[in-house]
Amino acid sequence: MKKLVVGIAGASGSVYAKSLLDTLLKLTDQWSKVGIVMSENAVVNWELEIGTFKQSDYPFDFYEKRDFNAPFASGSAQYDTMIVIPCSMGTLARIATGISDDLLTRAADVILKERRKLIVVPRETPLSLIHIENMLKVTQAGGII
Helix, strand or coil: CEEEEEEECCCCCHHHHHHHHHHHHHCHHHEEEEEEEECHHHHHHHHHHCCCCCHHHCCCEEECCCCCCCHHHCHHHCCCEEEEEEECHHHHHHHHCCCCCCHHHHHHHHHHHCCCEEEEEECCCCCCHHHHHHHHHHHHCCCEC
């Protein structure tokens, strides 16, 4: 049974996050905990792209972006995997450079330092050299793009 963190950043592509959350609802025998952290822009984009976002639709633990007391803000909580979906280029840059200025980037930092699985689903085209270099840094640190 896995303990998962889902980070939903403010990029377009909320449908991918929704698809993941809906799939996790069907796979309850494969996880013991799912923690969710969303940026403010993630909620705005969800509502623009999909419709009203209701936490009550999902039996997961939701945490505020500034809640550094969330269990997955520390490696001792032993969350197995983090998926950032969709991942904005700003969030990718903060993860790549170790800037843990909110719960989403802190959780990614913890996952990487603990050598656990970080999956990042970037949403942007065309890509600049800076974007590509940040993807390279995350990959070299053990993340999966």
